[in-house]
Amino acid sequence: MPPFYPEVGKAARGATIPPVAYLKWYIECLDEQRPHNLSFSGLQFEWDLSDVEEAWLDHRRFGGDERDVVAQQFGVSVENVHLCLGATQGISLALLAVCDRRRIAVEMPSYGPVSQSARLLGMETVAVHRRPADTHWLIDRDEWSKQLTDVDAVVVTPQLNPTGWDYTDDDREWLVNTCREKGVHIISDEVYAAADSKWKGMYLEGEHCITVSSLTKVHGLGAIRYGWVIAAPHLIERIGDAFHNLAGQMSSSSIQFAEAVFPRLHEAEDKIREYREINLPLLIAALERLGIDWAPPPNGVFGAFRIPGVDTKALIDGPGKDNGLLAVPGCMFDEGLDEWLRVAWSIDPQSFAAAVEVLERIIGNAMSEP
Template identity: 45%
Template sequence: MVGGLWAQNGPAVAGGDIPSVAYLDWYIPMLLEKRTHDLSHSGIQYSWDWSQLLAGEIDELDLWWSIGKGDPRQLVADLEEVSLERIVCMHGVTNGIQIALMAALKSPRAGDERMKRVAVEMPSYAPISQSPRLMGLETIPYSRLPQEGYATTKPWLIDRNGLEEILPSVGALVMTPILNPLGWDLTQEDRIWLAEITAKYDVAVISDEVYNHTLRSIDEYKPMYLYGDHCISLSSLTKCHGLGPIRFGWLIASEEVASVAKKVFLNTNGMLSSPGVTMANAIWPHFHKPLQHIDHLREKNLPLLEGVLEKHCIEWQRPPSGVFGSFEIPGGISGFELVETLGAEHDFLAIPGEMFDPSLKNWLRVAWSIEPELFAAAVSVLDEILSEISK
């Protein structure tokens, strides 16, 4: 396995210089192997009863707009209790990152390079860093770092000194509050500090909150749009509702930024998918059900994982919400080596931490987003693999 599959930061790119999303280049073939014991999914695997949800609407899936159904922004407005004028619907969060950047960055003045640079969080999923580069922007990484002695048991914190050095030279910042692959949310202290320091330097904050719905059940849901007009929240139905294929997402920003984002969407996308909107509308009255199921899966699955990690003297603390977490593999073996050798032998799949940052070479991300009987079998296999490593 070659390295370098984490997010690639740097100057603007075009043509043959555009980096691949190397994580997916590796992961999709792995998925196609259909390994029996799969702890790789970062989102819930949830089954919706479409025959019931779309009863009477199957023949109208492509007609949302032409038959005058309501504004899909109203779904989000009711959920978040914000005005329609602050919402733009789009095709998922990756699409939203690009729209938000185009809407939030101001036209650069002569000699002002700030609006050509974006601060991006590491560790991260590749499009966080690479999408801006396709738009002619340079990305400059900053870090969330482990608390000394508590890398696997406490939230990682913003490197405040490192980020403040960057902020005078950028026009926007992109981050994911629930850190992938660790699963820990941004602390409230860091959230407040980030909002204040970016306001000081006139830097737009673009927050990928696709995992944050899981915080609702523990009353810790605190989207960044609440922390200032310079903050933009992005979300979708992909990770917490198992609906990635319908590509329905949204952003919430100030009315000024949202009005520009709407123009960006119309210029770059034209319109939303009518089938996607129809399906989103159908599940909206049941928005809470997958979130309740995630709580159920955490209750059933996490004690099994904790037991196996404790058996192998691996220090780990479950994140308070969400569907995945990461731990350091004992014995110096890399995540890639584990998955591609012992994983192949045992028909087991998880995600190497190195996918998100080179510092996580010896880490493994596991998800508890599958049904308990499948999870129990997969964790039993993980136990066997860890036993082989310790021999």
């Protein structure tokens, strides 16, 4: 059977386009509407945007620049910003802007579109790994030093999906310096970063660093398809040209909803802190009773742990489905993570408590099977 995790390799066209196996599996599971859903890596948050009237009208106004809200939010000039239809598209735009050699390093584990899309753009990808650990998964420096030769960029997700753990300060410094020395761009997918109030965007580390993000995850607004890229002005110019070729213009509705939401982003960020306070202790206690070691990441709404001796895809497809529970098996993110499970605490406390009870029961049963 082909693997579920993202594939690296040569440029892909026609029949060689790799599926995002995770999404094929996951969308079907979502359609089942399982009542106990611990799979959402984004906050489930009901925004009241009823005061955005006539959102379908053209957003343009004299003297305005649609990039202003993002520029102000991050303290940069509008020349450092380009808007796009979500972080996934932002990664493609950044890749197109820096790709001369047509070779890209991609961090693993990863969410499929983040590491696979370069291949559709005519680029070859090679893998660089963050290695499993109890807290921060560490950069394999020997491997990365070797692979970061002769590539245009490395695509990373600092708040690693599936664990939610960021780089250590030391690894981040090593990565920034190594890439600067080797002339490699860092394309940093920071969709989970806003949950960390102390986070410093990778774009602050120099002209070789590009930040990509969106309102999808921490702010629970994937439905409006609003994202951005922050980079040096010469890269933003190329990104603008690529965006016009690929997508034309932003949607006026997305811009109007996003502009209404930017002054209120803290509402979602506060909700994450509240969910961490109420939900996380329940999960920690359940895992302790099961004898599973786990250190939750210091920020965000998801984490991943290893369940020794249990194939987590079989667990979710079998007892999970039978008991109405959904969480994401580690095999969706990289080779060797078959015993890992990603669990999110992004839902209201009542639903979370009920789901954790089911989770504890099915894990307990699976661990006691001979």
